[in-house]
Amino acid sequence: MANPEKLYRRLIEQSLNQQPLCLGEDHWPVSIKLGSDRWINAKMEALVDAGLITSQVRAGKKSWNLTQYGHTSLSKKHDLCYGTMRVRKILKTQQDRSGITLVTFTYYIHGLPDWAKNQSVRFANTDLDNLVTGIDSVRYQANFSQDNRGEKYLLNEPEQIDLLY
Incomplete structure (x- = not known):
């Protein structure tokens, strides 16, 4: 019989990686009317801080363009992606009364780039920050x-079965 832990790991990782870990900004350059959207401005300035983009103001608009580092960091999806979730350790497998196998595990992010560890980027992108903070400690459960x-x-x-607040 095949190793069930390897099978669980493979099936879990297939599921986790159906949604790529990306920031969601796939149209460059980005521009806004000067002083209009503070949220976009804050997110973009975090990427400036990480060296991925530069900003400029011209004719009442603020725009951001990718740096060379930003261009090399773009994924095939033309987005800034920060790796893939992988199973670090399967902590427990147990079968419930209905025959469902519950698999509890921790994770890590394979290929996590340096820019994704930048404090400004993490502060401006809460999903990224939560995932990075939870590496090796937050438990997830998969049901088979x-x-x-x-x-x-x-x-x-x-x-996710552990919440970090």
Whole structure:
């Protein structure tokens, strides 16, 4: 019989990586009317702080363009992505009364770039900050069942069971 832990790990990682870990800004350059959208301004200035973009003001508009470092950091999706979630350690597997196998695990982010560790970028991007803060400590749970041939499959996306506030 195949190693069940390897199977769980593979199926969990397939699920985790269906949604890439990216900032969600895929159109460059970005520009706003000067003084208008403070939220976008704050997020962009965090990327300036990390060296990914530069800003300039011209004719009542503020715009941001990628630096060479920013260009090399763009993913194939033309977005600033910060790695992929991977299973660090499977902490526990247990079967409940209905035959569902509950797998509890911790994670790490494979390929986490230096810019994603920048305090300004993390402060401006709470999803990124929560994921980086939770590396090796936040537990997730994945629920598995098996079909009539005995093949294990994931019932739903892994869910975070520890909250960091």
